[in-house]
Amino acid sequence: MIPNLTPPPNGPEYVAYYRVSTKKQGDSGLGLDAQQAYIAHFYQHKHMIAAFTDIKSGKAVTGRLELQKALALCKLRRATLVVAKVDRLSRDTEDALQIYRELEGRLESCDIPNLDKFTPTLFMAIADRERVLIRLRTQQALVELLKRRGQWRRASEPFQNGLATQKANAAVRENARQNRHNRRAITLIGRLRAEGCTYAQIARQLNEAGFQASRGGLFRAEQVRRLLLRPLDELPPENG
Incomplete structure (x- = not known):
């Protein structure tokens, strides 16, 4: 339910949105505490009227109940939606731009000063490439771990007992x-x-x-x- 808030005495209103993923790999690694710290630092003197948190992956925005509540409140109060990083809003560029249009540009992100409708495309492309790099680093780390444990390409039984060499x-x-x-x-x-x-x-x-x-x-x-x-x-x- 959207809170029934009284109009602020002066200045614009802001709504914070946080998202933490249930996945342990392939994400940006920005936890809830870090997101809250980012927004607290950059918006400590702003009029923050509410905060919403989803524990969901970043693939789709339609299934995120808390995000929908945050958007509804922003539309009702003509408030600005604030995220710590733009990929916390969505990892799909079109979804992010759609939210930007729905809020008539009232969208801000701590990692993108002066956010406009063009910058999410660039920043989300960079974020997507970073996820690929993280996945590749994770795979390589797993290969190295298996090698150190002696589990990588372990010799078959005939090679271990010398039968293959005899043959x-x-x-x-x-x-x-x-x-x-x-x-x-x-x-x-x-x-x-x-x-x-x-x-x-x-x-x-x-x-x-x-x-x-x-x-x-x-x-x-x-x-x-x-x-x-x-x-x-x-x-x-x-x-x-």
């Missing part, structure tokens, strides 16, 4: 063995090819000699051709 070493040894096997096969293929054998004939001879393809199966003509085209310098020495 990797076994794979390296098998690849080396297979490459040496391929070198001997290439030598034989080259000799048979020089004698005029077809790829199919060479494949048959490789299979009969006990050679195996890279995946353990029998050689086919196409595999013989690919192996013959492979440069020898890509393979380790036979005694390597």
Whole structure:
């Protein structure tokens, strides 16, 4: 309910509005005590007729009951609405400008001297960028905290017990063995090819000699051709 106040003896009237967010992160960090201190400092000699406080996020103004009461009182008494920072009024530029228009310019903020309809756009853009920077700093701080606690990119179980290393070493040894096997096969293929054998004939001879393809199966003509085209310098020495 709007208080029934008598007209002041002299001078304009002011109504203070405070907002504290329920969120712990991503806000301006200006608590209720700080907002009250700002307004008390700059308006200590002004005729303050009422104060209203919302505990709401700054995303929308329509759901803030105390703000609506403050606006109604300002319209009734033609008082000026005062906030400690413009983002305490709203974090949406259009909402702030709408309130400015509703009050016919009777809106003041401690962080913006001589507030007009253009300055909220600039200051709220700066406030929005600062919230982004705060969020980024918070995320980076969390990453650093997890790193210090040893919880960032912790090795999986195979890496912790050494099984992954054993498997990797076994794979390296098998690849080396297979490459040496391929070198001997290439030598034989080259000799048979020089004698005029077809790829199919060479494949048959490789299979009969006990050679195996890279995946353990029998050689086919196409595999013989690919192996013959492979440069020898890509393979380790036979005694390597």
